Amino acid sequence: MARLTRDEMxxxxxxxLGLIDPAGLGSTLMHEHLIWNITPxxxxxxxxxxxxxxxWWDLQTRTVKDYRNSTQLDVGVATRAAAEVVQHGGRTIxxxxxxxxxxxxxxxxxxxxxxxxxxxxxxGHYVHDYQDPANEHRSVDExxxxxxxxxxxxxxxxxxxxxxxxxxxxxxxWTDLEKxxxxxxxxxxxxxxxxxxxxxxxxxxxxxxxxEFLREHGADLSLTIIDHIDRTIFDDDRLFRLxxxxxxxxxxxxxxxSCYYQPNPDIDLPNDAGRLRDIRKVIDRGxxxxxxxxxxxxxxxxxxxxxxxxxxxxxxxxxxxxxxxGFSEAEIDAIMVGTPRRLxxxx
Ligand SMILES: [Zn+2]
Numbered sequence: 001m002a003r004l005t006r007d008e009m010x011x012x013x014x015x016x017l018g019l020i021d022p023a024g025l026g027s028t029l030m031h032e033h034l035i036w037n038i039t040p041x042x043x044x045x046x047x048x049x050x051x052x053x054x055x056w057w058d059l060q061t062r063t064v065k066d067y068r069n070s071t072q073l074d075v076g077v078a079t080r081a082a083a084e085v086v087q088h089g090g091r092t093i094x095x096x097x098x099x100x101x102x103x104x105x106x107x108x109x110x111x112x113x114x115x116x117x118x119x120x121x122x123x124g125h126y127v128h129d130y131q132d133p134a135n136e137h138r139s140v141d142e143x144x145x146x147x148x149x150x151x152x153x154x155x156x157x158x159x160x161x162x163x164x165x166x167x168x169x170x171x172x173x174w175t176d177l178e179k180x181x182x183x184x185x186x187x188x189x190x191x192x193x194x195x196x197x198x199x200x201x202x203x204x205x206x207x208x209x210x211x212e213f214l215r216e217h218g219a220d221l222s223l224t225i226i227d228h229i230d231r232t233i234f235d236d237d238r239l240f241r242l243x244x245x246x247x248x249x250x251x252x253x254x255x256x257x258s259c260y261y262q263p264n265p266d267i268d269l270p271n272d273a274g275r276l277r278d279i280r281k282v283i284d285r286g287x288x289x290x291x292x293x294x295x296x297x298x299x300x301x302x303x304x305x306x307x308x309x310x311x312x313x314x315x316x317x318x319x320x321x322x323x324x325x326g327f328s329e330a331e332i333d334a335i336m337v338g339t340p341r342r343l344x345x346x347x
Contacts, residue, residue, distance in 0.1 A: 001159040004152045009346040010193060014151070014163035015092075015118045016109045025118060026091025028340035031167070031197065031227055031252040031294035032311060034078035034095050034111060034119070037102040038298050039067045041130060051300060059301045060308070062262040069300045075107040081303055081311050082115035088315035092118040092340065094294070096167040096197065099123075100130030105160035120344055122197065123150035123162035124185055127169030128177050136177055143184035148191045163344060165189055166197035167227055174201055174209065182210075186217040189224075193347040197225040197250070200232055202264045207232060211245045221246040223343060225292065228252060230275055231267060239278065243287040248343065251275045252294035254318055255302065255309035272318055276325055283331055291335050292343070293318070 004019075012019040037044065048068040051059065058064035072078070082093055097103045105121060112119040124147050125131050135143070149155075150162045165185045170178045182198070189196050196219060200206045207226045214224055225248040226232075233239050243249060257271035270278070279291050295313060297303060304310030309317075314336075322332055 001154055004161070006193060009152070012346060013120065013341075013344040014161055014346070016105060016112050016121050016160050020118070022341045022345040024091075025337075025341050025344060027089060027315075027336045028092040028094065028344070029085065029090060029294045029311065029314065030094045030225070030250060030292040030340055030343070031096055031296050032093050033072070033097045033101070033296070033298045034081055034093065035075065035104045035107045036072055036097040036298055038070045041100070043067055051306065053301070053307060056301055056307055059299070061258055061260040062299070063260060070298070072300055072303075073102070073104070075104075075110050077303070077305060078107065079111040079114045080305065082111050082117040082119065084304060084310060084312045085315070086115060086117050088312035090117070090312065090315055092120060092344075093311070094120045094122070094164065094340075094344075096122040098167065099125035099132070100169070101126050103156050105155050105158045109160050120163035121155065121160065122164055122166050123147050123155050124165055124168050124188075125181055126167065127171045127199065128175045129171065130169070131177065135181070140180055140184045140187065143181060144187035144191065147185060147188035151188070151192045151194055164195040164197060165192075166225075167199040168196070169199045170201040170206065170210070172201035172203040172206060174206065179213070182213060183217050186214065186219040189219055195223045195225065195343040197227055199227050202232065204233060204235075204238060207242055208238065211242065211247060214247075220347070222248075223347065224248065225250050225343065228296070229278075230270055231261065231264065234267070236281065239282065240285060243282050243285060243290055246290070248290050248292060248339065249282060249287075250292050250294065251279060252292075252296045254293055254295050255313045272321060273325070276318075276322060276327070279335075280325070280327075288331055288334050289339055292339055293335055
């Protein structure tokens with residue numbers, strides 16, 4: 001397969017089925033997983049048993065660990081989930097299952113064909129603990145080349161191409177391997193003109209460390225998304241400082257409302273109304289074009305087939321809530337359509 005040139009890509013978006021006119025992207029969920037394995041690598045290979053949905057609440061809050069819950073490799077399930085989004089008014093799903101999480105580009109292409117949804121795939125590698133240890137010995141340039149190739153040639157041994165960089169993963173403390181990977185992603189952004197989406201470490205100061213690192217390494221902040229704001233930032237000062245820096249802020253845990261958040265039990269995850277209050281503040285400060293939202297579904301019990309809120313939750317519940325809470329149609333349109341379209345268009 002031929003390498004796409006920068007000129008061929010510029011002004012277009014790229015789904016798992018090829019380049020498209022960004023005008024066709026429509027309403028977009030910017031951070032999801034349809035086919036994934038987020039089981040920690042040391043535990044992979046343990047036999048999976050059927051999920052016991054009688055334990056739904058404990059599975060949902062992850063107070064019960066069950067690796068069946070963190071493994072979704074069924075293309076049929078992914079297709080039905082994508083079709084549900086389209087049925088409720090969504091059009092595009094950004095799928096960020098990347099290195100370490102068992103990406104399946106061919107499976108995503110199949111799900112896109114069978115559901116009618118646009119699926120835009122990420123590339124690169126997730127947090128340190130999930131990465132192939134061989135990455136420690138690879139150079140920045142080699143990792144940058146791999147990511148650019150995943151966008152221009154094809155990803156993970158297939159001819160299915162990625163449409164953006166990330167979610168590049170960071171842990172706390174932030175590791176050298178992760179810094180090298182992010183540096184490589186900055187280089188790949190300069191090479192391809194793609195957006196970059198970053199999973200920050202679970203520490204309130206890490207997003208600002210990211211901004212400084214990105215500036216130092218020549219990233220385009222207006223094409224860079226800080227993910228998971230809802231589990232990372234809990235005060236206006238840090239929130240406004242990030243917005244003022246020009247990065248895109250992503251509230252991507254819609255539907256998860258919990259003070260039993262296992263990855264960081266010290267924090268209270270906001271509920272959806274709380275998320276909207278923070279988004280309102282950012283809009284009122286003049287940054288309405290720097291907000292995107294999503295569900296980041298990566299556990300089986302979050303899917304409607306298994307009793308969860310599902311990938312259409314934003315369409316069924318959150319957008320109506322936005323209207324009730326006084327968001328204008330133009331503000332909703334910027335969050336769901338305008339900003340995602342700008343981000344997914346190669347520059
Ligand atoms: Zn994710």
